[in-house]
Amino acid sequence: MMRQPPDSLFPLTVSGLDFSVGGEQLLSGLSFELLGKGCTAILGPNGSGKTLLLRLCHGMLTPTGGSIHWGDATPAQALPSQAMVFQLPAMLNRSVWANIDYALRLRRVSRTERQRLVQEAVELCGLTEVVGRNARVLSGGERQKLAIARAWITRPRALLMDEPTSELDPLATREIEAMIQRVVAQGVRVILATHDMNQVRHLADDVLFLEYGRLRAHLPIGDFLNYQGDDTMRDFVTHPTRSRTIP
Amino acid sequence: MSDFGDALVTAAGLLTGLNPNLLEIIRLSLFVTLTAVSIATVIGIPLGGLLAVKRFPGRAFIVLVIDTFMGLPPVVVGLIVYLWLSRSGPLGVLGLLYTPTAMIIAQCLLVTPIIAALSRQVIADAHGQYDEQLRSLGAARWQRIATLLWETRTSLLVTILAGFGRANAEVGAVMIVGGNINHVTRVMTTTVAYETSRGNLTQALALGIVLILIAMLLTLLLHQLRRLNVEPG
Numbered sequence: 001m002m003r004q005p006p007d008s009l010f011p012l013t014v015s016g017l018d019f020s021v022g023g024e025q026l027l028s029g030l031s032f033e034l035l036g037k038g039c040t041a042i043l044g045p046n047g048s049g050k051t052l053l054l055r056l057c058h059g060m061l062t063p064t065g066g067s068i069h070w071g072d073a074t075p076a077q078a079l080p081s082q083a084m085v086f087q088l089p090a091m092l093n094r095s096v097w098a099n100i101d102y103a104l105r106l107r108r109v110s111r112t113e114r115q116r117l118v119q120e121a122v123e124l125c126g127l128t129e130v131v132g133r134n135a136r137v138l139s140g141g142e143r144q145k146l147a148i149a150r151a152w153i154t155r156p157r158a159l160l161m162d163e164p165t166s167e168l169d170p171l172a173t174r175e176i177e178a179m180i181q182r183v184v185a186q187g188v189r190v191i192l193a194t195h196d197m198n199q200v201r202h203l204a205d206d207v208l209f210l211e212y213g214r215l216r217a218h219l220p221i222g223d224f225l226n227y228q229g230d231d232t233m234r235d236f237v238t239h240p241t242r243s244r245t246i247p
Numbered sequence: 248m249s250d251f252g253d254a255l256v257t258a259a260g261l262l263t264g265l266n267p268n269l270l271e272i273i274r275l276s277l278f279v280t281l282t283a284v285s286i287a288t289v290i291g292i293p294l295g296g297l298l299a300v301k302r303f304p305g306r307a308f309i310v311l312v313i314d315t316f317m318g319l320p321p322v323v324v325g326l327i328v329y330l331w332l333s334r335s336g337p338l339g340v341l342g343l344l345y346t347p348t349a350m351i352i353a354q355c356l357l358v359t360p361i362i363a364a365l366s367r368q369v370i371a372d373a374h375g376q377y378d379e380q381l382r383s384l385g386a387a388r389w390q391r392i393a394t395l396l397w398e399t400r401t402s403l404l405v406t407i408l409a410g411f412g413r414a415n416a417e418v419g420a421v422m423i424v425g426g427n428i429n430h431v432t433r434v435m436t437t438t439v440a441y442e443t444s445r446g447n448l449t450q451a452l453a454l455g456i457v458l459i460l461i462a463m464l465l466t467l468l469l470h471q472l473r474r475l476n477v478e479p480g
Contacts, residue, residue: 060379086380092377092398102394106386151383154384
């Protein structure tokens, strides 16, 4: 049975969120609220919990403590209205067109309507040249475009993206960033996990900064870029290309 | 070497001459093997799929048993089926011993664990790769299962092929439960064994070549099916 989307998806309210596996605390006491417009960047060193937070918000995992609500709905209830682009999206062994079409077939959209919507997504995401190609032979950039098209075609009100450009060259990165800007301009709420400061500068309206599974700060982009403390967060702003991993 | 050359000539003669006795044996062999593999597929793939995607108490033990049964000795299976179907056995009243049905049962017992174990691994790998993505796209459980089966269709065909190979080459179990009765339960493999025991080595080798050719033809057919793997746009 198809789940009905909730009436109001926002604010996204995260309260005292904990997540642990095998006794190891991976996220601790995260609390924040996101309103319905713009692009939020989740920033932090490798291993700080960015992907985990996205997967919890998307409903792929269940918190071990605290709560997540999209409006009044749980992430699972809100799934019809929010979509996610994974860092390494799984491609079905079929054409680009059929991969996008698959998301609509699941929702039992009529054939005529599917034709129209898939064509629209193919054009929006710059996939016209490769539309008949098998998705598994696409380049990294083309795969990410397809993943965005497949998520976008379900007409989500929120799009969660997990480091969508981490595997891409600068040209492909710019194309994906332009796509994200187009999606945001259409009124879709984007939440983007990244460790790319340039991307944060280009796209984000506000920043959630994670470290050791804790929320260090939730700041508007201007305040974040002007942060003057002497710690990891400042290091991110001043040395955007340095490699960082939590030991 | 001359035996082998003679065997090739005899095999060609048997095939081109459309020997009715040989055709009857080929027909029965294919009937028994394909029926057994079909039944094993219907049982084995859903069982493998269930073990791949569901976690339940006793699952690890079932997996261990199925993996172990991949290497079941055919004569042991033949003996067990014989004991069940013999007149004094629990199913003796059905009168199935020394019939093609008994041979199908024995082959099913040999082939089902192979198809179940291999398909479990194939589907488990695909499940790990796709499940989160499919849930994210809003696929219901039955839609995810259908997608996994479709995405793994090539590998599942190979598991069926492995099962077919086992059944097609089987001689011990079908000899015990079928009895190798001429015009009733005599199949290719038991005929090869029978002709060898009579010293008709050329005839036995020729039948062996025919057996290999049939296996090759069916494998070619499955390879053609594999080409459907990549869908057009």
